[in-house]
Amino acid sequence: MNITTLSFILLSVMAVGSAIMMISSKNPVYSILWLIVVFFSISGHYILLNAQFLAIVNIIVYAGAIMVLFLFVVMLMNLNKEMEPVKNQRMLLIAVVSGGSLLLVLLSALMKMDAQMPVQMKIGDQGLISNLGKVLFTNYVLPFEISSVLFLSAMIGAVVIGKKD
Amino acid sequence: MNAIILSAIWGIVMMFSAVFIKNKSVPKYLALAGIALLFIANGIELNSGRSFFNIDVHGMLHTNSFNLTFIAVALGCTAMFFLLNGRDIEKTGAHVGEYFALLFFILCGVSLCATFNTLLILFIGIEIMSIPLYILTGSDKRNLKSNEAALKYFLMGAFSTGIMLMGIAFIYGGSPNATFYIDSIQLGTGKLPVMILVGLVFLMVSMSFKVSAAPFHFWTPDVYDGAPTVFTSFMSTIVKVAGFFAFVRLFENAFGAIHTQWQTLIVFILISTLLIGNITAVFQQSVKRMLAYSSIAQAGFMLFALFALNVRAKEGLVLYAAAYSIATIGIFSILIKMEDFTIDGFNGLSKKHPILALSATIFLLSLTGIPLTAGFQSKFYMLMAAVENGHHFWVVIVAVIFAAISAYYYFKIIQAMYFKEPAEDFIQTSEISNGFRILLILNAALIIVLGVYPELILGWLYH
Amino acid sequence: MGSYITFPELLIWLPLLAGIICFFTKGDRAARSMALLFSLIILGVSVASLFYTDTKFVNFNAVNYYYPNNLGNTFFVGLDGTGRLLTFLTALAFPIIFIATYKSNYKNAASFFGLMMLTQSGLMGVFCSMDALLFYFFWELALIPVYFLCSKWGGEKRIQATFKFFVYTFAGSLLMLIGIIYVYQHTPDRTFEDGTIAAHSFAISSFYNAALSGTEQNWLFWLFFVAFAIKMPIFPFHTWQPDTYDQSPTSVTMVLSGIMVKMGLFAVIRWLIPLFPLATVKFSHVVMILSIIGIIYASFIAILQDNLKKLVAYSSIAHIGLMCAALFAMNQLSVQGVMIQMFNHGINIIGLWIVIDLLEKQTGVKQISKLGGVASKAPVLTIMLVIIALANIALPLTNAFIGEFLMFSGLYKFNIWYTAVAGIGIILAAIYTLNMIQKVFYGNTNSITESVKDISWNEKLILGFIVCLIFVIGVYPQPLIDITKESVTILLSKK
């Protein structure tokens, strides 16, 4: 077991564990914090895969911006208490069973693949900022520009919905 | 291409109009001008095959007469929508300019969905269509139903986005070419790698969600019911048929070669959609909610395009898009004028407003699929396609039985309008202008024209 | 082609035009007169078409517009013998109906007559179509105005009854649509006048040449037949009919029972048998048994039926059952019998409805048990009714006798026992008809029938005309036979 495998396992356990903690925490603030831990461990994975740009963006955008926004909203609403009075055990069971069987079905199908398909670890330059940047502004200029429309609509949305009449 | 860029630009124009122009009715005219411009620009592209904008898109978009015609249909329906419902949009809330801006952005998304050639554009296009819709759904801010609809729509929409992305990821992973271009995923005709299959199912689920096909339709009735009626009209027509066009475009180009391998799934979805849509619609008392279920039922018929996936199916889809949208926009525009959205609210409409009743009848007949209406032609093309396809013939028979059931709820409204007496001293509708009447008649006439002469649209498909 | 207006076109467009004009006519009287005027003009056209058209099916007087659609469907209309007979019946029935109900007041008469004329247009279209899709179009189009007519101007339970009728027939015709599409996929290429070639075609000639295997024919037969059986209606698809006849305004009931039920038979002649000859032979027994069950069953129900309108409805089911059975016997006698019986039944049943309408209008009831003694109050009406009712049960020297005689003799050639069982229907028909005459017209008057008056000029005129027609055809049916002779031969050659 080399260091790559070890870190993979470590990061994976961390990600899955925190994810479980996130969905099971009663306090929304804890959930947010656990989710941030998940994001960090996924960023760790990105680094392991030598996708540096995404690792950083993930931290900045997700953990930094988005989750902070969530946190703000939760605080704003004063939801930092245990808000859900009754836990529906039956729903939990059904959810776990159906989710679990979905996972099982998918995995049992996918694991039947015979071919070993190794993943390039720690090396490779596709994930470097310069390379991605070049591609993004040449080949991907259309989606890039078009996503501005997305942001415009998000902006208008904030105005339309958020602004008091 | 013209439509994508101009609609984005015009969206921004509308956005600024909201800031600079205080008069509430100006945005409507501006929007009409914009849609006219879009329509003409798209028409020029369709006619000459050349775009105003010469951008290297690296094959991410693919325009041909087929999808340009579809865009033309969508734009035309939007123009009809603006004409019929412009005033009602003004009444929805304070941000008229913004609403129109969002509608134009949605049109941008529609155009993207019609012309995409990579999964990335599809994803962005779908999101551009969805996000403004979340907002428009919640635009009636004081109305709890509208709030609730927006949140439901948003949560479920986000969930389906997740599903879709998972699908895209698996397609990418399974593709030997490592590509998002739908036409070069390169599948043999033999047995598929399991990753592609997984991706295909995920994609199918998320697209079914967008077109509200069962069992992924659950958002539809609630959202259509809760959203402001004008926007319900828009999202149940133009956005939905765009979703369908994207659905068909995706599956035809990416997985068309292995059609038989996933046809069973479509059969399952198709039958459940027809079943749930038609059966549940029967019991509805609110016309708005009934139309929501009817739109599910109609989706069931449109799914025949995927079921058959041949030339006739694609022709039929475009025709269906037009027929369904025109009729639904028409019937919604009448519904908006009603004071009472229940079926009883329509009682005796023919006495007070014969023109409204007549055109509503034509719309409903078209939705039922009675000959001489566009609705018949479109259903006919779908059935043609399905029969031509040659597999699962029984599905066609089941479908027509459901089509007969659909008459049950559409005719309830006709019965109410013509054969029942209104309650005493009942103010049935808000004020109705003569212009509206004329537009309605035009709209109804369009349905008849398309019913007699579908070439009007189909002729452009092979231009 | 199409450079001059031909009879089938006139027969389709004139009623349509009339319908539209009626819609926009102000005033009830004006609309009524307009409709009557137009229906007479159409009758004139139809009569002319009887004389000026070539009887041969192959050279039928057809208009064949190429209508630019890659499906290969055209506005293709024409008249063969069967078509001419039924268009004539249609053209004849409408003026009769209009004159007989001339004194009825309809709310919103403009719409009423407009819809009536539209119905006529649809019916004409069905009988003239030489293109399967066009046929389907008209098939449905004839239904829509009738739906509105019944639901708007009908009786108490009209909405449910009519809707049942509508959904029933609509479902049936959708099945037929699938069948049409399937056959279309198997038609040969078609070259149009301008040289374009469509891969398939809806034209009747292509349909007749469709390459269909035996098994395909088997299930396609049922897809088509169910649609037609519902329209006719054949047991057990008939339950819409009594309710609808009961609830519809009488003039619409006349159209329904006089002409629309013939659509089913006509469709079998024009489409079903030539398209699926193998299946026709294979399933003829099934169809005939169903039809014959229908004859007996409906006749039995009619015996104790208290509702006058439903009684006529059930009698109509029995008669149509006989026609259907005879049609599937597929020999010259039976088919010829069906052809002329379609016409005769139309005339007779319209006559019956006129009388029933008069009674109902005067007394306000349609229960047989509440009526009685009408004969002493309205002798002319009684005579007319007795003649028409007896014609309806095929007494010799009336028109229906010719038809039933031919049908039965053809049926007999096919199968003795079917004929014998179906023949029981003759006896049962006598029972219910005479029961009805006895209970309604004979006996003493009661408080309800006390005030019945005899018929007035327009009814006398029309009933007299019908009675004359009954006897003329009954004594000299040959012209009627001659019109359809050729069609019969051609149909039988498809077997």
Added chain:
Amino acid sequence: MSNFLQIVWLIPILPLIGFIINGAGRNILSKAVSGFVGSAVIFASFLLSIYVFIEVKNGHSEVVHYFNFINIESLKIAFAFKIDPLSSLFLLIITGVGFLIHVYSTSYMHEEPSKDFAKYFSFLNLFVFSMLLLVMGANYVIMFIGWEGVGLCSYLLIGYWFKNNDYTNAGKKAFIMNRIGDLGFLLAVFWLISKLGTVSFDEIFSQVSLDKLSLADKTGITLLLFVGATGKSAQIPLYTWLPDAMAGPTPVSALIHAATMVTAGIYMIARSNILYIMAPLTQHVVAITGLATAVLAATIALKQNDIKKVLAYSTVSQLGYMFLALGVGAYTGAVFHVMTHAFFKALLFLGAGSVIHAMGGEQDMRNMGGLKKYMSITHLTFLLGCLAIAGMPPFSGFFSKDEILAAAYANNPILWAVGVFTAVMTAFYMFRLYGMTFLGKFRGTQEQEHHLHESPAAITIPLIILAILAVIGGWIGIPEIFMHGGHRLEAFLEPVFRQSNAIATKHALSHSKEYMLMGISVAAAFIALVFAWNKFSKYQKSETVSTGFTKLLENKWYVEEFYNAIITKPINSLSAFFNNIIEKKVIDGLVNGTGKAVNYGSRQLRWLQSGQVGAYILLMVIGILILFIIQLFL
């Protein structure tokens, strides 16, 4: 081709014209005019018939073709009349007796309002028209037109007093029973069409066609035709309508239900004699049915008290006799009996009518008696009629009946024995009738007695003419043993039955045997006659309730009740069952059930739409799961 025979179309058309004039002008015409028109057209027809008869007698038989009734490739039916000895004889009977009855009716129906009077005559004319068509038709279809037509007229005339429910019921019954027979007739015609492709008599009876028919065909066709005959001529099992038909005016009973219409069956079988003679089984069936009917009706007639009912049952019985004759191949005998029967039965009915007229509508013989002194002409003519029907020589009935009995004996002595037994009963009940009506003391009310009178000339003259005919009518058929060449009727009809006679095996009876048979039957009948005369000339009303066999007879063997139980009731309950259970519950239940199922499904399915996002997504996940399972594992 003789041109005068071209005008035979006038014979049926004249009554039709009478029908139209009386029918259309019933509001305008006075009684005198309509009565005159009605009778005159028949008289004109009668004159033409005589003319035709003479022509035929001179050997001018032919088929007169007018136009093609139905003309299709595989079936040509001509509208043509066949004028031959058989039809010309019937023409004479129909128009002759018909004319007398028309004349009689002008007086008998005089109390009716003029509108109804005209209606009556128009119906009567229509009847004559139909009857003429029946006998003149040159093929089975034209015959059938008349066949149904007479049924219709019978229906209309029985229900002439349409306000009375019993009368209209009787009419209805007559029509329906006739229709049952008609179905048999029609089936036979269809059978002929399917085998031979023609319905024309000449073609069917040609040797070529007969060869085409197998024995089974012939038996089937003749049996079916016979079914038709049982309906029209009131034989077992379809005889019950005829006694009920007495509800009609008495002249109608005389004309339709005694003299003419009911003999249509005999005419038809006589016409088809060649087919029958070639189907021995049918011959047996016809003979036995005829005889059974004769016995049955005679027994019933023994205990009837309604004067018309007795006559009606006697008619049924006599018709049975005729069928016996047909069954044993004595066609001439049958036709002969038709003729004599027409005379004496018309006479009896008209006489009864005269009595009823005088009694003010009373028909119950128990309330009559002693009418001899009040109505001498009626009495005398009636007595002659009774003697004729009882078969007393030299009255007409003797000759025809004797011929039948002789033929029956030749066929099978048992048939003869039963026939004689019937003849005895006939003599008995006829003289019971005679005794109860004309002899003894008057048993009616004072008022009736006061009202009694002889009928006017319009009634008595036809009676007298008919009485003369009833006496001498038989003389055209004097048996060979009395007078060589005396059977002029046989000679006249010979061309019609030539084919059959050639085939039929003739059992020539020795003269002594024939005398003996004749003697036995006449003697037996005479004894019965005398016995009845004695017994019923002293008839007194008694209130005793009859029991046992008498009761059985009084109730007509309970046949009506039996039919009611096995036919009428099942039909009604079947109708109710179809209507209430099958139609409403099963079929409509299925149709409406579909609608209900959709509604129910709708109500249930909408609970899926619970409003809970969690539930929605759960259902979606399950949907995804299903899709994966379909895609990956199925």
Added chain:
Amino acid sequence: MDIKAYIILALTLFTIGIIGVLVRRNAIIIFMCVELMLNAVNLLLVAFSKMHAMSEAVKASPTYVSDAQIFVFFIMVVAAAEVSVGLAIIVMLYRNTHSVDVNFLNRLKN
């Protein structure tokens, strides 16, 4: 590492996200679970891109291999936009009802 490991990981996270969506009633948490699902997809995409980097055929055009990572970038972009709209909607609802519990969202049903 084999791609299977990444598939297992990503699907596990994805499933946890789905289960979270199903069991939680707080709209914000549900939304966060959706974000978790998106992250699982992102991870999988990156892993696939690195898997394809090993394939000789694909190596020839290096930009192809970057496609997935660009895609991940766009997913993040869209997610950000979605978050802004989503949170706005949640806040709006909270303003009107003082609750973000989705179980109370049942005015629209049947």
